Amino acid sequence: MxxxxxxxxxxxxxxxxxxxxxxxxxxxxxxxxxxxxxxxxxxxxxxxxxxxxxxxxxxxxxxxxxxxxxxxxxxxxxxxxxxxxxxxxxxxxxxxxxxxxxxxxxxxxxxxxxxxxxxYPNVTSMDVIEHNGISLNMLTSKIKYENNEIELTKNEAKILRYLLINKGKIVSRVDIMEYLWDSSLFVNDNTLTVNMTRVKNKCEEIGVKDFIKTKRGQGYIV
Structure with a gap:
């Protein structure tokens, strides 16, 4: 970054x-x-x-x-x-x-x-972000782990990208919603929950468990 x-x-x-x-x-x-x-x-x-x-x-x-x-x-x-x-x-x-x-x-x-x-011509573009073996390609909206790959929706990819660029830090739900939709006032909280669950499930589908950790009352961290 x-x-x-x-x-x-x-x-x-x-x-x-x-x-x-x-x-x-x-x-x-x-x-x-x-x-x-x-x-x-x-x-x-x-x-x-x-x-x-x-x-x-x-x-x-x-x-x-x-x-x-x-x-x-x-x-x-x-x-x-x-x-x-x-x-x-x-x-x-x-x-x-x-x-x-x-x-x-x-x-x-x-x-x-x-x-x-x-x-910095030799630095990897922010279009591809890697962390702990997972690679997210924002140009294709796909995540890859070892030889497994799966496609994300636009919002799922943006959620994972935001978590990855803040890796090691707890990211609050409000921060994620503001990043996705510019203002959390116009977002149903359940929408984020659904999208986050889908991202977690897709990570598990390609063999990565507990990649996104939930910090109760605080937010999420990778």
Missing amino acids: FNIMIVEDNNQLQNEIANILVHNGYSVIKSNKFNEIPKVVKDKNPDLILLDINLPEVDGFSICTEIRSFSKVPIIFVTSRSTNIDELMSITLGGDDFITKPYNTQILLARINSLLKRA
Whole structure:
């Protein structure tokens, strides 16, 4: 799973971007200690950085310059500053891309995905996720274990994908429903129960028992 660092002083926007990224299969690093961003980059080693220019204490250009003194991590400037000079400065100082606010979410995700593919060409795509011998292919909606394979419905595949990208963590029912349908307020809780039962049964059909564990009152974990 790619790890993306968000450097943004607007907490609401930072959280919105983080939620979008998590729901699309990325893990997230957030930090509001802007003078310490280069140190955090060294400690956390993110795969990509979303960097605002207008920050308190220090601007994004200075942060980018310092990061470039020790790292080639991909950096996308995401900023409300949209002049040609700002874009030129971003590229000159080592930025890899430049997106102005407000931005289209799908365009942001496409830019991130494109840059990650260029920066890490040998890393397995998020279209195929593996864990403990099970392989989920989102392009075919099939799971495979050893020589056995079975097809999932769209929702079943999305449920398993969300559990896999959060492997080792307990995922609540509400989180899964929000991931599937954007808002749990519009979902019948029984629908999730039915889909989860089907996913578990299909895992057992290909020879994997207790792959998805239920944590009573908390959620699920793989």
